[in-house]
Amino acid sequence: MVRKFFVGGNWKCNGTGEEVKKIVTTLNEAEVPSEDVVEVVVSPPFVFLPLVKSLLRSDFHVSAQNCWVRKGGAFTGEVSAEMLVNLGIPWVILGHSERRALLNESNEFVGDKVAYALSQGLKVIACVGETLEQRESGSTVAVVAAQTKAIADKVSNWENVVLAYEPVWAIGTGKVATPVQAQEVHVELRKWLHNNVGADVAASTRIIYGGSVNGANCKELATKPDVDGFLVGGASLKPEFIDIIKSATVKKNH
Numbered sequence: 001m002v003r004k005f006f007v008g009g010n011w012k013c014n015g016t017g018e019e020v021k022k023i024v025t026t027l028n029e030a031e032v033p034s035e036d037v038v039e040v041v042v043s044p045p046f047v048f049l050p051l052v053k054s055l056l057r058s059d060f061h062v063s064a065q066n067c068w069v070r071k072g073g074a075f076t077g078e079v080s081a082e083m084l085v086n087l088g089i090p091w092v093i094l095g096h097s098e099r100r101a102l103l104n105e106s107n108e109f110v111g112d113k114v115a116y117a118l119s120q121g122l123k124v125i126a127c128v129g130e131t132l133e134q135r136e137s138g139s140t141v142a143v144v145a146a147q148t149k150a151i152a153d154k155v156s157n158w159e160n161v162v163l164a165y166e167p168v169w170a171i172g173t174g175k176v177a178t179p180v181q182a183q184e185v186h187v188e189l190r191k192w193l194h195n196n197v198g199a200d201v202a203a204s205t206r207i208i209y210g211g212s213v214n215g216a217n218c219k220e221l222a223t224k225p226d227v228d229g230f231l232v233g234g235a236s237l238k239p240e241f242i243d244i245i246k247s248a249t250v251k252k253n254h
């Protein structure tokens with residue numbers, strides 16, 4: 001089963017209009033492997049979605065960083081899945097650990113969000129990952145399995161889901177997981193999907209790694225057989241994001 005390499009850039013809550021235009025110009029001028037080799041998705045803050053969509057090269061795609069759990073209505077400050085679809089935004093990131101931790105998004109809430117977004121036709125980058133405390137207490141696999149189960153409980157079609165393993169201790173810290181650590185958890189996640197969802201879903205679902213990925217460490221991570229790409233935070237705002245996109249060729253030739 002060939003899983004196309006996936007590189008997502010999560011810009012989080014960063015950037016001015018001018019800075020966003022500059023990043024998009026850098027991306028548009030870059031020479032990168034073709035769409036057959038790598039799927040590139042960038043995720044600006046909501047307010048910049050139309051701008052980025054209008055300026056970004058056509059072989060790259062745009063994602064939102066969140067959406068509401070059900071149909072829009074009287075939910076002040078929220079953005080609905082229907083609105084994203086209406087705007088022509090194909091992807092959304094859901095279950096990011098920053099939202100789980102800071103906004104108390106539970107596993108079940110994330111599962112409901114993923115299911116609703118998919119039902120509206122969005123593709124979803126669904127994030128899972130353990131804290132340092134959970135890793136040190138030996139519960140990494142149980143934590144990511146429970147997070148994945150809450151999604152699987154609500155979702156039957158995994159075709160439009162990319163699973164992002166993002167250990168919380170590696171996010172924005174400069175402490176990247178070693179390729180062995182990433183591979184270990186990705187194997188466990190694939191095994192979980194195999195045993196609880198199905199062999200086909202396990203074989204075809206892309207499991208990407210996120211947490212302090214940069215231009216220097218991406219290549220080695222990409223050689224691991226179950227690392228199907230990256231979700232990149234800080235480095236996605238810099239020109240080294242291009243090198244991360246190019247690491248898809250390491251994978252291809254490995």
Ligand SMILES: O=C[C@H](O)COP(=O)(O)O
Nearest residue numbers: 010171172211212233234
């Ligand atoms: O969504 C991206 C992750 O939170 C990784 O962020 P980072 O690359 O800045 O560690």
